[in-house]
Amino acid sequence: MDIVLEVWDTFLGDRLYATLVPASLSSSITFPSDSVFNGTLSFFGQPDSYVYEPATKFFRLEPSKYAYLSAWPRDNIYRQSVSFFLITWIFGLFIYFICASLSYMFVWDKTTIKHPKYLKNQIRLEIAQTMRSMPVMSILTVPFFVAEVRGYAKLYDSVSDEPFPYYSILQFPLFIAFTDFFIYWIHRGLHHPLVYKTLHKPHHKWIMPSPFASHAFHPVDGWAQSVPYHVFPFVFPLQKFAYVILFGFINFWTVLIHDGEYVANSPVINGAACHTMHHLYFNYNYGQFTTLWDRLGGSYRKPNDELFRRETKMAEQEWKKQTKEMEAILKTVEGTDDRSYVNEETAKKNL
Structure with missing residues (x-):
């Protein structure tokens, strides 16, 4: 950085x-x-x-x-710390609003607001949660960036500095593999009953998320799931520009898996459909980029086939099926549902 x-x-x-x-x-x-x-x-x-x-x-x-x-x-270490806090906070919000707004305008299916599990004032609540969390997440991230610029990371500049030939290409799949493994276990750990209601439930408030839910975490939750990204360059060499590109890609991907556009019907990629299964049914699809560790960990759930057909994706029959199963799982995970839905009467009819 x-x-x-x-x-x-x-x-x-x-x-x-x-x-x-x-x-x-x-x-x-x-x-x-x-x-x-x-x-x-x-x-x-x-x-x-x-x-x-x-x-x-x-x-x-x-x-x-x-x-x-x-x-x-x-x-000066104090100046570097303050600068990185401001950079992470300001540009984090800038990327968030640009990507989420574009996704909302051009990608997200607006029919979602009619879903019985869509919350009252949900987008405003998602943005408010992000605005509260972003400065705290930025503070927690600062030590990693400061340590990097003070020479403790394995960041390198040019191809002549790479550890071996073609590493500049291999660093990308290595980064994905490393972060996907650790985020899976961190995310799954956040679903443990001892920490779920305090740390991870704020993000699961959004049963049918919009793109603005992408960064709407409890700050410790959001930071914890970002730790593997920041640890990677202290363990493996990483080219400086590649690091900046990957940082931007991560934020873009986070919006992408919350955009509700189910394009990637793949057994490998953990796309928006897989992540929708996670928000709906809680205990499935913890992975970030791939389904590998969910498959190995026994937590993979194939997205409903109905999600990939526009005529059934937002059909009332599919909503009823989703709602019935979601409510049963929610009672086990959270107990009483304290959410306020946009159409309480519709939600009750679908139970």
Whole structure:
């Protein structure tokens, strides 16, 4: 993420910190040459010790004068932490609203709002949950990004730096395999009765999710399921631009599996249809990208064939079948259903 941080600093961060934390604040503070404070400041970064080094060999963004006018230079750990919090929060919301809005307008089947298990004011509630969770998830993610830019990850820049030939291609399926395995077990663990109602139930509030449910988690839940993405570059080499691309892809995929457009009728891909089975019936299809670990773990459920035919996908008969089974499973998983549905009378008729 050092490339993202350099772009942020060049176009916004340098001026921001030069204004909010000007170098003059520290000009009157001096310590003896052998002071322990000097050693500490050296670790956190000092204005007069900062030397610009481009984050990548592929382009160079020469810093303006503002890069040297803050008491917090670019390599200051406090500044990096604040910057990554703002980047993760602001751009996380930007990606969320762009992708979810486009999916809502052009992909999501609006007939879903007539489903007996669609909630009153659901989209507003999904957005509100996301807005509450995103800043907390951003704070929890900051340590990973800071550790990366401070050199603790195995991120590399160019093909000449890759560990062996063709690794730049193999890193993508390796990333998918690694994260799919760990997210399966983390997600399944979140369904354990000891933690489900506290951490994971807020995301299962949406029985028939819209694209805006994609990031509507309890913050610890959302963060926990993202941990494998951030751990990967500390275990395996990962090219810097590939990391940024994969970060964007993950957010896009999260929206995709909540968009209600059942295209991938595949025994391998854990697409929107598989994930709909998860929201409807709780204890199935925990995987993120593939059905592999659900099959091995005995939790795979093939999506209903009716979902792939437009004439039956949103038919009343299919809704009744879904509702009846969902209610039976819900009593075991949650007990009393405390949701407020858009059409309570329709929901009661379908029981």
